[in-house]
Amino acid sequence: MNSGVSQNFIRIPKATFRAHIVDGLRNAILSGEIPPGAQVIESSLAAQFGVSRGPLREAMRQLIDEGLLVTVPYTGTHVVDLSVSDVREIYSMRVNLEIFAFEQVWSRRDQSFHEGLRARHAALTRCIDAEDDVASIDAELQLHGFVYEATGHQILLKTWESIRGRLQLYWAAHHRAHGIRGPRREGHDSYVENALGDDFEAMRTEIKNHMARGGEQTEEFLLGSESNTATQSDLAAGGSK
Amino acid sequence: MNSGVSQNFIRIPKATFRAHIVDGLRNAILSGEIPPGAQVIESSLAAQFGVSRGPLREAMRQLIDEGLLVTVPYTGTHVVDLSVSDVREIYSMRVNLEIFAFEQVWSRRDQSFHEGLRARHAALTRCIDAEDDVASIDAELQLHGFVYEATGHQILLKTWESIRGRLQLYWAAHHRAHGIRGPRREGHDSYVENALGDDFEAMRTEIKNHMARGGEQTEEFLLGSESNTATQSDLAAGGSK
């Protein structure tokens, strides 16, 4: 189609404000700069980002779809504060999605899959050994995200991304609030070994165990303290249950 | 709170334009009033709905997130035109989600679940017997949607809703284009029997078969004609793969 230019170009890093603001705002939320439960005011943020309320409003709407913000018409918008049941749902969904992901990718695991997985595992291990919890969380998300990308399944990948934000928000928030340690080494070694092995059923149980470990750890803290901060998120869910 | 009025109210019949427009626009797309591939112009629709471009823009952005529209900055917005691989992904994801849904609901199936499922099955059967294909499609979506709602799993339900639109778009579009008949009776009888039975594994295979039937039928038409209309949707996916 086009003349034979040298390299394949990046697909349009289009300079649209909204995309840039989404990243910035999401980062501010996930980093805890804007903590869970805090109110987010359009006009303030607009001034802070140096743009009008229009683009910022659309960016916020996207983060609402991602489950990071909740809004009540004419009243206000807040950073989501996950409830116990929300976290349970996230973990059960993760187990399901990840097993499905391996089901999809299992027969397609090639050299680059092996290398990619091991590289991310190594990166995660380095972060853990350096006791950099923030980087560890990010590295773990990278590790799991790599599997979803490897499936080539767009809808699956998008679904993973739709819960990844909330998972990250939860990890980061409770890490800061309760001093929970980041990911540990042991769990991921067996995870990767099984992921690259030949026994799919073993991988299935590995995923369930892997997630269960994380789930237990977090539920302890949730139930230990009385931090059943379900108010905002329940309001947001549409008033069910 | 309020004086003792008669009935319990619906949660917020809030008069926000955007919500109303989303429904109207989505309906226009799913009904085929705006066919796949057609361009959607903000200013035109704004005039048609009698509102400004602001709210309409946000409504469109939501339909973009739902996968019904695709947009290119400064250029235009079109109704999505699903590719073969898109349909394959939708069906494989459906199988996974629905098995997970029954996994979640299996031990909680009570009287109201039985009645609700049978009621929707009866409604679907009536629509099929009446040879009302449009109503049949809707009734089938209601039947499956009931299962997702019964799980009480908010994230799962939201995920189902995120692919339901595209599924409906696909069914409706190819029903009109190729004259494919709507849902048939046979498939759903065994589906419901298994859903209310005691054998979970039987239900698992039932789901796979149920979806496989639908998948085959549609793939025939997709591959039979050269309608690999992947252009728009591939562009939209963000240029991956």
Added chain:
DNA sequence: CTGTGATTGATTGTTGACAATCGATCACCA
């Protein structure tokens, strides 16, 4: 002191106009 109704400040919803960008068309030149 208690409950009720008006007031007010804050925040989001909505609007119309203006700016930036894209794609196609068309003139022009080698």
Added chain:
DNA sequence: TGGTGATCGATTGTCAACAATCAATCACAG
């Protein structure tokens, strides 16, 4: 004739002002 660059209409992106709504406050009657 083929290709290159400018022009133009169409469409989306952005902005600042205005309207609608809500939640808290406060005065006031019982």
